[in-house]
Amino acid sequence: MTEALRGTAAIREFTTETVPDEVVYRILDTARFAPSGGNRQGWRAIVVKDPEVRLGMRDLYLTGWDDYLALGAAGLVPWAPLADRAAEAEALKAEPLETGHPRLAFARNLHTVPVMIAVLADLNSLAAVDRDHDRYTFAGGASVYPFVWNLMLAAREEGLGGVMTTMHVRAEEEVKALLKVPGDLAIASVVFLGHPVRRPTRLRRSAVEEFTTLDGFDGPGFTG
Template sequence: MSTMRAMRRLKPEPVPRELIERLIQAASWAPSGGNSQTARYIVVDDRTQIARIAPLWRRAQRFYLTAQADACPPTMSPKQFQRTMAAGEYLADHFEDVPALIVVCCDVSSMMHRWLANTGSVARAFGGLGIRRAVTGGANFGKFARLSIAASVYPAVQNLLLAARQSGLGASLTTTHLLFERELKDILDLPRNVRTFAFVPIGYPLGRFGPVNRAPVEHFLQWNHWQQRPN
């Protein structure tokens, strides 16, 4: 975990399908809400498909890089930030050479169907809250449902990234494709009810794995309640 850097400079060397299947197996071991196991993975290793996706990716990535150009976080030096931005630019410029892409999806209709199929139980649960809390819970139910779906997908993505690191593969979790998700779904023939949550370019890294750049634990940790801290 301490050396699992986002690797955006990748060799064009193909990744064996058997190895990618092992990564998906590792992803499938992640927990999901109610053990629903709803995450799905589309692996794109066909050069024609990758070439079709490339213009969409470059457009989304260039937007992101431009929008973030002056947004160096306090946890990075300007030099470190520029290296990160340059790596993103490299991936955009060499996207057609990426050996494989893993698009992590979820059929959101199947998740919502579970709730709709149990409307009686849901109604009783709300009734048990009392009127005031039922109103509050109802107002937040949509947020709860959306984040519950995401919480059943992103642990699998982390498993996938860790398995890639253990296998000597470079990878990075990206979501900028969501700016133009409809176009990606058209290329991949994804139906309306399937949403994409992560887009993972993967391959053998050109650079070296190394210690991740993170602030000390005190920067992240608070006990028992939120404490306002100076920047």
């Protein structure tokens, strides 16, 4: 378990080897045991196989891609809740900056990734306790994203790799129309899985002391 938790990286480069439906089913069958508020399991999943629909999903991903690059090139965290909206608007006036970006191949070819799973959130099932706050809300995701992470862990157990993406949320209405999703569901993530070209062995993460403090936000770094 520790090895899986420390070694499950985001994979965006895949071989052309196909993934049988029975493997995808096993991944979903394992992922369904993720926890959720009230055990309501407010997720739905769509396995996307139709070539034309896949192309549509690629194109809708790319609609947000240029904006993502432009914001990053301006030194901004793309769509951060507390970002300077004026600075964002100025950054988005720039010409697209795709050339040489390490994720460019993934963005342009995601329709060819062996497994594409759209994960939806049932808005009637989420206990979004921060729904009425005057800030960005995220608590409802606690009942959906554990399922997405379970997909990643279950895929790793099957010898696969993958990545959970959220770019399609930028074009949610178009994605919902393409996938025929009812109005009371939202796009939470689109997961891509396949046989990795390479699997990173040394992941870079902050040390515990850098993000954990004792007895208050201004307390000393927590150490074991």
